[in-house]
Structure formats: structure tokens, C-alpha cells
Amino acid sequence: MIIVQTPLRISFAGGGTDFSEFYKNHEKGMVINSAIDKNTFVIVKERFDKKIYLNWMKKEIVNSVQEIEHELIREAMKKTKVSEGIEITTLSDVPSEGSGLGSSSSLTVGLLHALYLYSGRMVDAETLAQESCEIEIEILKKPIGKQDQYITAYGGFKSFEFHSNGKVKYTSIQLQNEKLRKFNSRLLLFFTGKTRNSATILSKQKENIKNKQEILLQMRSQVPTIEKCLKSSQFDPIGSILHQGWLYKKELASNISDPMIDILYEKACNAGAVGGKILGAGGGGFLLLYVQPENQDRVREALAELKELPFSFQKDGSKAIFNVRN
Numbered sequence: 085m086i087i088v089q090t091p092l093r094i095s096f097a098g099g100g101t102d103f104s105e106f107y108k109n110h111e112k113g114m115v116i117n118s119a120i121d122k123n124t125f126v127i128v129k130e131r132f133d134k135k136i137y138l139n140w141m142k143k144e145i146v147n148s149v150q151e152i153e154h155e156l157i158r159e160a161m162k163k164t165k166v167s168e169g170i171e172i173t174t175l176s177d178v179p180s181e182g183s184g185l186g187s188s189s190s191l192t193v194g195l196l197h198a199l200y201l202y203s204g205r206m207v208d209a210e211t212l213a214q215e216s217c218e219i220e221i222e223i224l225k226k227p228i229g230k231q232d233q234y235i236t237a238y239g240g241f242k243s244f245e246f247h248s249n250g251k252v253k254y255t256s257i258q259l260q261n262e263k264l265r266k267f268n269s270r271l272l273l274f275f276t277g278k279t280r281n282s283a284t285i286l287s288k289q290k291e292n293i294k295n296k297q298e299i300l301l302q303m304r305s306q307v308p309t310i311e312k313c314l315k316s317s318q319f320d321p322i323g324s325i326l327h328q329g330w331l332y333k334k335e336l337a338s339n340i341s342d343p344m345i346d347i348l349y350e351k352a353c354n355a356g357a358v359g360g361k362i363l364g365a366g367g368g369g370f371l372l373l374y375v376q377p378e379n380q381d382r383v384r385e386a387l388a389e390l391k392e393l394p395f396s397f398q399k400d401g402s403k404a405i406f407n408v409r410n
Contacts, residue, residue: 086128086201087406090194091119091398092178092185093235094273094363094372096322097306097329100336102229104221105293106300107246114307115231116257118241119398122177124187126194128202129171130409136161137171156188159219160195164203172198178393182279184364189232190402192216197402202409209401213237213252227286239401243311257314267319268397272357272375272383274390276348278368285365288337296336303332320358323374327359333366340366348387355379355386 094117100106101113131137138144140154149167152158157172172195176187193216200207216233220226234244234252241257241264259267293300306325313322330349334341341349345362348371352360356379363370370393375383384392 085406085408086198086404088126088128088194088198088201088402089123089405090126090190090197090236090402091239091400092122092124092183092187092190093117093119093232094185094271094395095231095235097310097325098304099231099333100229100289100293100296101300101304102231102244102246103290103293104229104246105290106297108248110297110301110304111248113229113246114243114304115229115246116243116307116310117231117235118257119235119239119401120185120395121398122185122393122395124177124190124194125175126191126198127173127175128198129173130202131169131171134168136168139171139173155224156192156195156219159223160192160199163215163219164196164199164205166199166203170202178275178370179279182364182367182369183275184362184366184369186232186236186364188226189216189220189228190236192219193233193237193402197404201404201407204409209237209239212402227283227290235401237401240399241314241397243307255311257311259314259317263317264397266317267314267322268395269377270319270323270374271395272373272380273393273395274348274371274373274387275393276345276362276368276371276390278344285337285339285367288339289365292337299332299335303329320376323358323360325359326361326372326374327353330359330361333361337366342367345371348390351386352383355382357383 096116098115107113136146149161193212213234217230242254245253357373357375360373
């Protein structure tokens, strides 16, 4: 049996510039994000027969890879050339679709990692990220960028550059544990109570890229600014940058926000939040807020109808937490 744990992520700035439609026309896209201590899990176990058993929101029992309904499992098995006699179970710490925490890419990375280990092969984070992008973007034609696959494979706190030639470079944000905890303590995460099909929102955002170049360039410019704030331990300006980034993001597509989300965000700001954003595609999922410690109780009261998700930054990317093969 093999169990692989792969982190979810939060993104601070640059989302949208990791689409090839942007970075192929503007030298590079840039994002800054971090893995967090909420994860997806993939459990792989050999079966005595040749059937394929899958346990996710549904239970599938099939005779061949082509029959598999779950498209990420199907394509990961094809990519790793695992074809029969296996049972795969997937689990997640948060809603597995539409959370805005990169759960789809986290699962894809985890599936590849577990299936390669099952086959006796060790692969590095770069391979997991690249092949996850191939599955989601090239094979399944999902309207997404590359940031989720890379941060969930590598882990840690990083800024990524997505270059027009296809190369991806990253910089690790090195902070002392005490300073990292200080920054972490100013971030609150709330579940809005609704998930959404991110493909609908991202498809519209992708369509609009050509007409939203200036906004995306402004969003990209926030990445080095946040990186500079982090490296100098000047955390408070990040709240205002998140706020401005959220205003930019809402201009990318009409369905990124809605009246309910706008009301929740306004309540949080009126209670003392400096800034924040809906994570991921928008339209629901998780709301990230930057709040000074003395104002956090007031913000929690203002958003009392929402469930808070405490989190910490996580240094590790995708990793095997149990690996015993017969």
C-alpha cells in the first residue's frame, strides 16, 4: 500500500498571468503562493485480481483504464502506464471541487506521485508538475494556468515565473520561522459555504485575456512587491495589495464575484480586515483576509455565518507518508 499526501495552496498575487495566453505574449507570467497544511490524499493498493477499483465521491469497478469515469485518475493511469489490478482511494481535507485551494491540481500531482511509486519509479517535483499540466491543460483541455500544479508539487512559499518558451523558474521565499508565523497569524481563511465549477468562470476569464492585458500586467507587478515585503518582514502593506488585487481580479470576468461575496467582503473590511480576496477562480470557495490581531475577533463576529479554516504554511510538497510494496 502507498499513501501520498499533497498540499493545497493559497495564492497571493499574479493569478491569471500563469495562462499561456498571457505569458506567451508578455515574456513571462508571475505568481506568488504557498502550500498549506491542508491536503489531498491518494491511497493505492494492489489487488489480487485484474480489476480496477476506485473510491472517490463514487465507487467505480471497471475492467480497463478506458472505462474509468474519473478523468484525472484515468489520465494519470495512462501517463504512468498502470493498467490493471489496482485499488485507488482519494480523500481531501476540504471540498474536493470548487474550493479555490488548488484541489484538482493537488489531486493530479498526488495521483501521479502515488502511481509512479506503485510502479517502483521515483520522480522529482518538476516531473510531477509538468505532467500534471500536460494532463489538465493539454489532454483534458481545462481552462487553467500552471501555478497550482507547481506549488503543490514543490511545496513551500514560492514565487514562480512562467516564461514564453515554456520554462518555469521559481524562487523560494526564505523567512525565519518566527517571521513566517507572524505573517501567518495575520491571515484568516473562511469558507463561503458555496463551491462552484471553476471551469465556467475560468473559461470566461481565458476568453477575456486579450482584452484585459493592462489589468493582468498590474496583477503581475504585485508579485515582486509582495516578495519584497516578505523578505523585509514588512507584512502590513500586503493587506492593501491583496485588496487592490481583488479589485483587479473582479474586472477579469463578471462571474468572479457576486452580491453575496461582495457583502461578505464588505462586512469583513468594515470589521477591520485590511484586504483580501476570493481564492482560485472566484464565485465561491474560500475567502482569504489580512487582519491585524486586534481586529480578528471583530472580523470573526462579522462573518459568524461562515466556517473558519485555521491553516499554516507547509514546507513540503507532494510526499509519500506510507510506502510498503509486496
